[in-house]
Amino acid sequence: MSEDQQDITEEAAVEEAEEDVYSLSARVLSSILFAVDTGNRTKLIELMEPLHAADIADLLEQVNAFDRRRLILLYGAEFDGDILSELDEGIRDEVIHVLRPEVLAEAVRELESDDVVDLIEDLDEESQEAILSSLEDADRVAVEKSLSYPEFSAGRLMQREVVMGPEHWTVGEAIDFMREAEGLPEDFYHMVLIDPKLHPVGHVTLGKILGAPRKQPLVELLEPGFRTFRVDESETDVAYAFNQYHMIAAPVVDEDDRVVGVITIDDAMNVLDEEHEEDIMRLAGVGEGSLADRVFDTVKQRLPWLAVNLVTAIMASLVIAQFEATISQFVALAVLMPIVASMGGNAGTQALTVAVRAIATRDLTGANVWRVIRREVLVGLTNGIVFAVIMGIVGIAWFGSPALGAVIGAAMVINLVIAGLAGIGVPVVLERIGVDPALASGAFVTTVTDVVGFFAFLGLAGVVLL
Amino acid sequence: MSEDQQDITEEAAVEEAEEDVYSLSARVLSSILFAVDTGNRTKLIELMEPLHAADIADLLEQVNAFDRRRLILLYGAEFDGDILSELDEGIRDEVIHVLRPEVLAEAVRELESDDVVDLIEDLDEESQEAILSSLEDADRVAVEKSLSYPEFSAGRLMQREVVMGPEHWTVGEAIDFMREAEGLPEDFYHMVLIDPKLHPVGHVTLGKILGAPRKQPLVELLEPGFRTFRVDESETDVAYAFNQYHMIAAPVVDEDDRVVGVITIDDAMNVLDEEHEEDIMRLAGVGEGSLADRVFDTVKQRLPWLAVNLVTAIMASLVIAQFEATISQFVALAVLMPIVASMGGNAGTQALTVAVRAIATRDLTGANVWRVIRREVLVGLTNGIVFAVIMGIVGIAWFGSPALGAVIGAAMVINLVIAGLAGIGVPVVLERIGVDPALASGAFVTTVTDVVGFFAFLGLAGVVLL
Numbered sequence: 052m053s054e055d056q057q058d059i060t061e062e063a064a065v066e067e068a069e070e071d072v073y074s075l076s077a078r079v080l081s082s083i084l085f086a087v088d089t090g091n092r093t094k095l096i097e098l099m100e101p102l103h104a105a106d107i108a109d110l111l112e113q114v115n116a117f118d119r120r121r122l123i124l125l126y127g128a129e130f131d132g133d134i135l136s137e138l139d140e141g142i143r144d145e146v147i148h149v150l151r152p153e154v155l156a157e158a159v160r161e162l163e164s165d166d167v168v169d170l171i172e173d174l175d176e177e178s179q180e181a182i183l184s185s186l187e188d189a190d191r192v193a194v195e196k197s198l199s200y201p202e203f204s205a206g207r208l209m210q211r212e213v214v215m216g217p218e219h220w221t222v223g224e225a226i227d228f229m230r231e232a233e234g235l236p237e238d239f240y241h242m243v244l245i246d247p248k249l250h251p252v253g254h255v256t257l258g259k260i261l262g263a264p265r266k267q268p269l270v271e272l273l274e275p276g277f278r279t280f281r282v283d284e285s286e287t288d289v290a291y292a293f294n295q296y297h298m299i300a301a302p303v304v305d306e307d308d309r310v311v312g313v314i315t316i317d318d319a320m321n322v323l324d325e326e327h328e329e330d331i332m333r334l335a336g337v338g339e340g341s342l343a344d345r346v347f348d349t350v351k352q353r354l355p356w357l358a359v360n361l362v363t364a365i366m367a368s369l370v371i372a373q374f375e376a377t378i379s380q381f382v383a384l385a386v387l388m389p390i391v392a393s394m395g396g397n398a399g400t401q402a403l404t405v406a407v408r409a410i411a412t413r414d415l416t417g418a419n420v421w422r423v424i425r426r427e428v429l430v431g432l433t434n435g436i437v438f439a440v441i442m443g444i445v446g447i448a449w450f451g452s453p454a455l456g457a458v459i460g461a462a463m464v465i466n467l468v469i470a471g472l473a474g475i476g477v478p479v480v481l482e483r484i485g486v487d488p489a490l491a492s493g494a495f496v497t498t499v500t501d502v503v504g505f506f507a508f509l510g511l512a513g514v515v516l517l
Numbered sequence: 518m519s520e521d522q523q524d525i526t527e528e529a530a531v532e533e534a535e536e537d538v539y540s541l542s543a544r545v546l547s548s549i550l551f552a553v554d555t556g557n558r559t560k561l562i563e564l565m566e567p568l569h570a571a572d573i574a575d576l577l578e579q580v581n582a583f584d585r586r587r588l589i590l591l592y593g594a595e596f597d598g599d600i601l602s603e604l605d606e607g608i609r610d611e612v613i614h615v616l617r618p619e620v621l622a623e624a625v626r627e628l629e630s631d632d633v634v635d636l637i638e639d640l641d642e643e644s645q646e647a648i649l650s651s652l653e654d655a656d657r658v659a660v661e662k663s664l665s666y667p668e669f670s671a672g673r674l675m676q677r678e679v680v681m682g683p684e685h686w687t688v689g690e691a692i693d694f695m696r697e698a699e700g701l702p703e704d705f706y707h708m709v710l711i712d713p714k715l716h717p718v719g720h721v722t723l724g725k726i727l728g729a730p731r732k733q734p735l736v737e738l739l740e741p742g743f744r745t746f747r748v749d750e751s752e753t754d755v756a757y758a759f760n761q762y763h764m765i766a767a768p769v770v771d772e773d774d775r776v777v778g779v780i781t782i783d784d785a786m787n788v789l790d791e792e793h794e795e796d797i798m799r800l801a802g803v804g805e806g807s808l809a810d811r812v813f814d815t816v817k818q819r820l821p822w823l824a825v826n827l828v829t830a831i832m833a834s835l836v837i838a839q840f841e842a843t844i845s846q847f848v849a850l851a852v853l854m855p856i857v858a859s860m861g862g863n864a865g866t867q868a869l870t871v872a873v874r875a876i877a878t879r880d881l882t883g884a885n886v887w888r889v890i891r892r893e894v895l896v897g898l899t900n901g902i903v904f905a906v907i908m909g910i911v912g913i914a915w916f917g918s919p920a921l922g923a924v925i926g927a928a929m930v931i932n933l934v935i936a937g938l939a940g941i942g943v944p945v946v947l948e949r950i951g952v953d954p955a956l957a958s959g960a961f962v963t964t965v966t967d968v969v970g971f972f973a974f975l976g977l978a979g980v981v982l983l
Contacts, residue, residue: 077882077883080882080884081884103742103761103762105761105762105763109879109880112880113880113882113884114884114885115885226727229724229727230727230728230729230730232728235724235728238722238724238765239724240706240724240765256704257723257724257727258695258701258702258705258706258723260727261695261696261723261726261727262698262701263696264696276569294786294790295571295572296569296571297571297783297786299704299706299765299782316765316782316786317763320760320763320786323786323789324760324789327793327797328874330797331796331797331800331870332874334800334801334870335800335867335870336863336866336867337867337871341875341880342871342875342881345892346892346895346896346899349892349896350896350899350900353864353867353900354900356863356867357860357863357864357867357900357904360859360860360863361856361860361904361907361908363859364856364859364860365856365911367855367859368852368856371851371852371855372852375848375849375852378851379848382844382845382851383841384851385837385841385844385848385851386834386837386838386841387834388851388855389830389837389854389855389858389967389971390827390830390831390833390834392855393829393830393967394823394826394827394830397802397822397823397826398819398823400801400802401802401803401819401822401823403801404797404798404800404801404803405798405803405808408794408797408798409807409808413575414579414808415808416543416546417543418543418546418547418579418580419579419580419581419808422581423808426811426812426815429812430812430815430816430819433812433816434816434819434820437820438823442827445831501859
């Protein structure tokens with residue numbers, strides 16, 4: 052790209068960003084980097100002031116390690132704990148080590164307990180220590196208690212501050228209680244009603260409390276469809292329930308069904324977001340990775356998947372090797388064989404992706420799996436016949452051999468039917484045996500379609516053409 | 518699978534469902550179908566009663582069309598409007614036509630205006646008419662007004678009921694207002710403060726209102742980071758902002774900056790969910806589809822993508838055809854060539870997926886694109902060298918030819934570097950020219966890696982081996 056062209060695209064980027072919801076425009080970004088370059092702390096703080104912590108985290112992820120370090124040091128004590136929470140795990144450790152200890156301590160002390168837990172659970176031990184030791188005793192105990200719950204559990208996800216009241220309270224009593232309470236949580240949407248044993252009996256939205264007369268008993272205002280989660284329930288199930296049932300908040304209970312915390316929608320959204328991300332990445336054979344990772348980390352994430360693919364590709368080659376004699380007599384076979392395999396791979400990936408998603412959203416169950424398999428086979432058959440006709444014609448037109456056209460057509464039908472079967476069957480079987488279908492299905496399915504594709508095409512060719 | 522085995526997996530499914538957050542277990546499902554079979558309406562209603570509308574929608578999606586019809590007719594007037602909202606678009610039309618007109622009218626009348634809009638915007642005209650005519654005049658006008666905003670805009674997404682108050686109010690005035698107001702929305706989380714011209718000046722959470730003394734002015738309790746959306750803003754931007762800034766609700770304003778509605782987190786989550794789904798499906802070359810679609814619809818969704826793939830596969834074959842003479846002398850080339858192409862395709866898909874996600878989450882910007890490209894090239898180079906060594910050894914061991922080993926190794930390095938470049942370059946370019954990168958990148962990138970893979974491998978072989 053010439054410099055002129057680059058200028059134009061940068062201008063376009065600025066214009067685009069301006070009409071955007073996103074505060075971190077290209078212009079703001081370059082102004083910030085200029086302030087860092089010139090060591091202008093006042094200007095830097097002025098530019099960063101309107102940015103949300105999530106935007107500042109994005110900013111730190113987008114610049115290189117050198118600028119990141121300079122920016123953080125210049126920003127100094129302004130550095131907010133929320134920025135750490137929003138930062139990609141890949142560079143959190145790095146940022147924590149750059150922060151001066153007193154800035155780190157101050158930043159962490161502002162956070163709520165669930166955010167501190169979320170922040171430190173993936174850090175290296177040294178960073179964990181640095182953060183834990185900066186907390187006040189009570190907070191440290193709370194965080195350590197949360198960390199005692201299994202990873203990816205409701206217990207890790209919840210915040211410990213819950214707004215609760217006894218079940219016999221009226222609206223007026225609830226309002227008086229809240230008005231006098233000190234340190235209500237930042238965000239809460241319900242009052243949870245409990246019986247004398249601390250068991251939850253339901254919850255009332257703040258809207259209902261505000262809309263009702265002072266004398267009305269709270270139990271008359273309980274929300275329908277009240278749900279609680281156990282501390283040891285998986286965060287996947289929690290996130291699924293929030294999404295499926297459009298929940299805003301739900302209490303978390305311990306093994307004796309006593310309320311110990313509350314999960315709010317922002318926690319659930321984070322989990323959903325991470326899981327979507329994970330699904331996409333796993334389907335593509337990319338481990339957990341982000342743009343901020345260094346070359347070495349990225350290689351480490353991707354190499355294993357490529358190694359698996361190499362093994363499957365070699366298996367396909369072994370199939371081809373069985374037909375060397377056939378190929379040496381008809382080199383046209385070598386020209387056409389990748390088409391059959393490629394179409395099978397694509398059709399298999401289509402069926403597979405639909406199946407993996409349907410399993411994740413729990414739309415594919417024992418009740419409809421046979422119907423879905425039947426459908427995939429029929430879809431494969433139909434698409435197979437369509438492309439068999441097309442490739443038959445291409446085969447005849449290109450190589451002047453009706454027999455070759457017939458062979459590639461037949462191989463296409465076989466491979467697309469098998470692709471449909473494998474695309475649905477592999478993830479379903481993996482799920483049953485407890486393996487994440489998104490993780491391993493792709494390699495299995497393309498192995499099947501490669502092997503079947505080459506075998507059907509070259510095998511049929513050996514029989515028909517020789 | 519033998520019947521015994523099937524029994525065991527079904528039992529396992531039931532057990533699994535029981536410890537699950539999900540109310541629609543396999544056992545409940547079969548009991549419901551049994552009630553439908555025996556025409557036992559009382560039993561059916563009893564079984565359906567604890568289910569959330571979202572679960573009933575899932576149930577209707579999972580059974581076949583015949584059972585679906587019988588179930589809906591037996592369920593009769595119990596059919597709730599929320600079920601329609603939750604139903605997959607693929608079978609909404611079908612269900613609406615099965616419902617008796619008076620049941621449909623009653624079901625729709627219960628819904629809030631934004632849900633009606635969401636419900637009917639994708640229906641065929643006949644169903645739209647059926648629903649609109651069942652609404653009361655005021656509601657119909659509101660729905661038609663919403664439908665006048667562009668599709669996928671904030672105007673379509675918002676609900677029109679907003680809890681607002683003048684900016685000079687105190688906490689006490691707000692509470693008194695809400696207590697006397699009739700028809701407060703089902704779910705609301707803030708009071709929006711407006712100036713005399715209906716312009717929004719900020720909003721206060723209900724929690725803050727409840728926690729403050731009656732005399733305190735609301736303006737002192739305004740939430741930081743207040744944002745509004747314009748009616749014509751895209752729902753994608755809205756959903757992005759909700760996710761990025763952890764928002765719960767935000768007012769929507771018209772072109773004169775007057776408040777006309779409010780968007781809540783459940784609407785934003787729906788959009789996010791649909792877009793994630795779309796990204797995954799598009800990356801896999803599957804159009805909008807669901808498990809409930811019939812064979813014909815599924816074929817129609819998938820065929821175009823397979824056709825695109827066929828064209829790209831034929832292009833790769835044309836490259837191979839240039840080297841027919843080389844292949845006929847060394848059939849080993851035909852055996853090994855798919856390995857180079859397949860590794861390139863996989864590496865390209867990895868880079869591509871990371872890039873598409875990074876663009877969607879706005880982590881890949883003008884600020885870091887060159888750094889990311891550099892990284893992908895280095896990653897491709899590193900992985901290429903690793904697999905070049907492995908394949909070199911395999912080539913020598915398998916075919917006893919060091920020259921062949923060197924050729925496949927060199928081709929591997931070239932193709933993996935190109936794969937990294939194409940994987941990041943194609944989506945970035947598509948995004949710049951306004952095409953959804955998730956939609957088209959896959960086909961482009963694998964075409965590049967196939968063509969480069971075959972060309973590099975066979976071309977080098979022709980030079981080195983002949």
